Structure formats: structure tokens, C-alpha cells
Amino acid sequence: MGPDRDRPLKQITGQESTMPHSSAASHTSDSATMAPGPLVYPVTVLGQHHVSPAPAPPAGQPWSLPLTFFDLVFWDFPPVQRLFFYDSTDLADVPDFLLRELPLLKKSLATALHHFYPLAGRLPCRIQERVSPEVAYTDGDSVRLTVAVSGDDFEDLASDHPLDTARLRPLLPPLPTHGNGSSLSQDVLAIQVTVFPRAGICVGTTLHHAVADGSSYAHFVKTWAAIHRLGEKAAVDTPPLFDRSVVRDGAGLREAFIRDHQDLAAAGDRRLDDWDLSRRPGVIVFATFRFTDELLRRLGRHVESETSALCSPYALACGAAWAGIVRARGGGDTDGNTQFGFVTGCKPRTSPPIPPNYFGNCLGLCRVEAKRSRLTAAIASAAIWSVIEGLGTEQGRALRNAREWVRGARECAAARAVTVAGSPKLGVYAAAHLGASWGRPRKVEIVSVERTGALALAESGRDGEGGIEVGLALPRGEMDVFRAFYRDLLLRLDPAAYRCHEGKS
Incomplete structure (x- = not known):
């Protein structure tokens, strides 16, 4: 273990810059333009x-x-x-x-x-x-x-x-x-x-x-x-694999992406900032919405009756959240399209497959579009599921449009596409069991979705409840609309869960 160098006591508050100095546009919000929020206790x-x-x-x-x-x-x-x-x-x-x-x-x-x-x-x-x-x-x-x-x-x-x-x-x-x-x-x-x-x-x-x-x-x-x-x-049954040779790049994507980044930097491209809510005036709030197993079953039956699609729980939760966010944003071109972006694991989708314990990124980018004016939870879920289904029907489909990923991500940001961070499959609650007096975490949040416009997905951390947690950051007014959308969904699909939810509010 390296030496521990103590630093003087310092207080940091929510109005100070605690964001990393990242190559990814490490800007903090201008507190002068923000409306006064609730008292923020300092962290020492x-x-x-x-x-x-x-x-x-x-x-x-x-x-x-x-x-x-x-x-x-x-x-x-x-x-x-x-x-x-x-x-x-x-x-x-x-x-x-x-x-x-x-x-x-x-x-x-x-x-x-x-x-x-x-x-x-x-x-x-x-x-x-x-x-x-x-x-x-x-x-x-x-x-x-x-x-x-x-x-x-x-x-x-x-x-x-x-x-x-x-x-x-x-x-x-x-x-x-x-x-x-x-x-x-x-x-x-x-x-x-x-x-x-x-x-x-x-x-x-x-x-x-x-x-x-x-x-x-x-x-x-x-x-x-x-x-x-x-x-x-403690036994480390599956140590991480650092061998980069398992990632095949016959299409020369690495060099193409390096050129893309250099060209975008030279052009001063800042479109990724369009996702960053922390740069906008007003108060941004973060909240978690729970899609229990029972709610997802009921939502699945509703989506099937409306669209005939047999969606996965992931597509159902994402679709409902996407529709709710579009509703919350309001305005815009009602005749235009709205976009949703998600990632898919590419380790089993490459040829030959990349070992599960490979350390690094191994994700493919997927995009879904739908008419803004027609977007309901059912239509959004079915549209997402259609793309997911297609990934399994065509060999190499996850990488088919890979050459456009770097620039395509900026197009999604400029269009304010709703995206996804995390996954219920990661099992973060079980993974982070520290034992002794710590136990499992009672709550896990991906707070950086404030800067990426994403849904924060995880498996439910509540015993016996099952399902998927969806965390998101929105301006306060939009969050109020989204919460009303979510409550209406509960009321229509699972009245018992709605009464329980209202009792906790």
C-alpha cells in the first residue's frame, strides 16, 4: 500500500465543483444561474x-x-x-x-x-x-x-x-x-x-x-x-483478463475512432454537452422508480394486447420510462421522431466470442426511433424489443453500424435521445456486499445520469420485491410530470401497488 498523505480539512457543498476533471467536458453548472434549492449540508x-x-x-x-x-x-x-x-x-x-x-x-x-x-x-x-x-x-x-x-x-x-x-x-x-x-x-x-x-x-x-x-x-x-x-x-475464482488480442478489429475501427476524436476535437464539437442537465439553469432532481415483477408482468400483458410483442422486462421498464420522459418534456415537434439509445453486451456476439472475464469495454450501441406524438409505454416497449430481438437473429448485427458509433453518439446527444446506464444483469446490490456491519447496500444510484441524459438501471435492492429500479435526473417541473405518468401507470395496471406507493409518498 502506498503512503497515506493527509490533507487539511475541507468543506465541499453541492454548489462547488465535485465533478471530475475529465476529458469529457468537465464543466460544472453555473450556480449564479440556478434557482435557490434546499439547504445543502456541507461535507467535510x-x-x-x-x-x-x-x-x-x-x-x-x-x-x-x-x-x-x-x-x-x-x-x-x-x-x-x-x-x-x-x-x-x-x-x-x-x-x-x-x-x-x-x-x-x-x-x-x-x-x-x-x-x-x-x-x-x-x-x-x-x-x-x-x-x-x-x-x-x-x-x-x-x-x-x-x-x-x-x-x-x-x-x-x-x-x-x-x-x-x-x-x-x-x-x-x-x-x-x-x-x-x-x-x-x-x-x-x-x-x-x-x-x-x-x-x-x-x-x-x-x-x-x-x-x-x-x-x-x-x-x-x-x-x-x-x-x-x-x-x-478470499478466492478470486475468475481473475480479470487484460489480453487485448481477444478483441478482433479487422475493420480498422480503432484507427478510425482515433481520427474521429481528433477531428471532432479540432472542430470544437461540444454536442455531448447537450445531454448535460447540470449545465442548465434551474434545479435538477434525481429520483428512483420501481418496476416490480408484478408491475412488469401486468405491463407485459398490456403491451402484448396493444402490439402483440412479447417484451423482456428490460424493454418494458425502458419503454415506460422513455414514454414518460417524452411526456414530461412536452412541447417540441409533435410530428417529429424521438430517439432511444441503449447498449448491448458484445462479448458473446463477436467471432470468436470474447471471454466473460475480459476487462475493458465491450459494448455495442443501438438506436431506436419512434413518432413523438404516438409514443406510449406500449409502443415504446415494443419498439425497443424489436431492436433487441433483431440482435439475436443476425450474426454480427451488433457491430454492423460500428463505424458510426463515435459520431452517432453525438447525434444522439444533439437530439436529446434518452439512453441507458447500468443494467439489472450487473447485480450491483449482491456484488457490493461488504459483510460484517456493512452488509448489502440499501440503495445504489448512478448519479452521473445527470450529465448523460440516461436512465440508471439496476436490479431491485428490496428483498422479495424483484423487478428493476429506474433512476433518472430531470428538471424539477419535468420530474413532477414524470411522477404523475408513473402513478397513472401504477393505477391502471396495479391498483394495489398504487395504494402502497401512495402510502409511502
Whole structure:
């Protein structure tokens, strides 16, 4: 483990910049243009620790990993930021955490980084001429672990109802940068642990999207949690695979994507910012909506009766959310089209298939279009399911339009397409079981959807309920409309769930 260098106490609030200095347009909202929001309790940073892989990475492993064309798709996307809320009412105070929990957390993180050492490495902030973009690990590199304390209401923050995103931002760590000019680089992972005395603990992670997709991230989290829960001797049954040769690129997509990024940067293309709600005036709120197994079954029967499509739970939840967001936005060209974008795992779809434990990105981009004026939950779900079904009927279809991915993502942003982050298949609640007094998280949120216009999907974290959680960030007025849409859906499809939902509101 690398040396721990303490930093002076510092307070950060929701109006300060806690966003990473990412190559993906790391802009914060202009607080001068924002309407006053609710009181934001400051978060006080107690210290910063630099955790290196321990022991050092295994001999024979590559210390530099070239970015593949899959990685380069997400080169200048905002980083992925998750919050894990853990109940810990037996935690008396901050000194108790620092004495009892922090050493174990740091030790398990260092051991997990032994297996996932590229996460302690760095990426260049710009793609340069004749320089291959790669994740480079050097002996002594580390992940910065920030320890903080908050006086905010833990129960409220870990709830489903709408929250001003200004209250969540201070729980997220920035990605540190190093050097200057052409040598400017940044860390690829940062972690923050925020203590809420006598209430709970929040673990926030910030990950550069060009380094890993959700599957690789969940693999790391599961390994870290298992080591924390079971000790250093916890078996790592499936170590990550870093061999880049398993990604075949006969079409030369990597070089094409590098040229695309260079050309877009030279042209000053900022269309990805069109997704970023944090840049807009007014209050942005984040809320979670639950599509239980029962609600999805009822919705599935409704969609089948309306369209004859037999949709998956994923398509049903996404379709309902897409229709609700279009309703919430209102206005616009009612005769025009609205777009929905999602990713599909490409590991089993390549020839030959890429091993499941491959570390990096391996996602294909898919796009759906529908008439704005006709978009209902049923039509939206059926349209998404039609594209998903097509992926399984044609060999190589997931990569058919791959050459357009980099520029196509910007077209989707300019059109304000609704997209997806996360997946119920990742199993983040089970993966993040830290054991002892921590247990499973009571709530997991992808807060970075505020900057990407995406739906944050996860499996339900409530025992016995099943289904899919959908988190989203919207301007406050639009969130009110979306909540009304969701309540109306519950009332029509599952009156019992509606009464339960109203009782909790």
C-alpha cells in the first residue's frame, strides 16, 4: 500500500465543483444561474489516502493497456459515478469509523487492486498524434480514497423520492489530474467514503468510462467486497483478463475512432454537452422508480394486447420510462421522431466470442426511433424489443453500424435521445456486499445520469420485491410530470401497488 498523505480539512457543498476533471467536458453548472434549492449540508473532508495495489501486480502482466475501439467509443463521455448507501446505525461516531472500519477498507481495496491494477493507473487527457492512447500503470500509482463526514439526512438521501442533485454531488470524488500541457494525465478511478454518524455510510466511485464498462466495474466491486467480507484469502475464482488480442478489429475501427476524436476535437464539437442537465439553469432532481415483477408482468400483458410483442422486462421498464420522459418534456415537434439509445453486451456476439472475464469495454450501441406524438409505454416497449430481438437473429448485427458509433453518439446527444446506464444483469446490490456491519447496500444510484441524459438501471435492492429500479435526473417541473405518468401507470395496471406507493409518498 502506498503512503497515506493527509490533507487539511475541507468543506465541499453541492454548489462547488465535485465533478471530475475529465476529458469529457468537465464543466460544472453555473450556480449564479440556478434557482435557490434546499439547504445543502456541507461535507467535510477528513483526509485523503493513496491506496496502491498490494502486493504489486503479478509478474508477466502488461502494465500498459491500449484502448480498443470499444473503449474509444466512450473516450470523452462523462465518467460513471455511483453511490452505494449502507445502513450502519451501530457506528457511533467518526473516530469509531477511522479506528475500526477504515483500515480494513483500505487493506481490502489494496488487495483488490492487486488483481485490477489498471484501475490504479492513468490515462492521457488528450489523444495525441502518433501516440497510442492507453491506460498506463507505473509502480507506485494509486487510487485516491477520500474520507469525509456529512451532516445531511442519510435516510432522506437513500430514499426514492426526488432529491436536489446538489445534495448528492458532494458525495462523489473527482478524478485527480497530473502534469500539464501535452503530458496532462488523469487517474481512472477515485473513491470517496462519507460517514453519516449513527446513520450510515456512503461509498462513491468515479470511473473513467474508457477504461471499463459496467460488467468489468461490477467484477471489480464484487472482488473488493468479497475480500473485505472474507479476508485476503478470499478466492478470486475468475481473475480479470487484460489480453487485448481477444478483441478482433479487422475493420480498422480503432484507427478510425482515433481520427474521429481528433477531428471532432479540432472542430470544437461540444454536442455531448447537450445531454448535460447540470449545465442548465434551474434545479435538477434525481429520483428512483420501481418496476416490480408484478408491475412488469401486468405491463407485459398490456403491451402484448396493444402490439402483440412479447417484451423482456428490460424493454418494458425502458419503454415506460422513455414514454414518460417524452411526456414530461412536452412541447417540441409533435410530428417529429424521438430517439432511444441503449447498449448491448458484445462479448458473446463477436467471432470468436470474447471471454466473460475480459476487462475493458465491450459494448455495442443501438438506436431506436419512434413518432413523438404516438409514443406510449406500449409502443415504446415494443419498439425497443424489436431492436433487441433483431440482435439475436443476425450474426454480427451488433457491430454492423460500428463505424458510426463515435459520431452517432453525438447525434444522439444533439437530439436529446434518452439512453441507458447500468443494467439489472450487473447485480450491483449482491456484488457490493461488504459483510460484517456493512452488509448489502440499501440503495445504489448512478448519479452521473445527470450529465448523460440516461436512465440508471439496476436490479431491485428490496428483498422479495424483484423487478428493476429506474433512476433518472430531470428538471424539477419535468420530474413532477414524470411522477404523475408513473402513478397513472401504477393505477391502471396495479391498483394495489398504487395504494402502497401512495402510502409511502
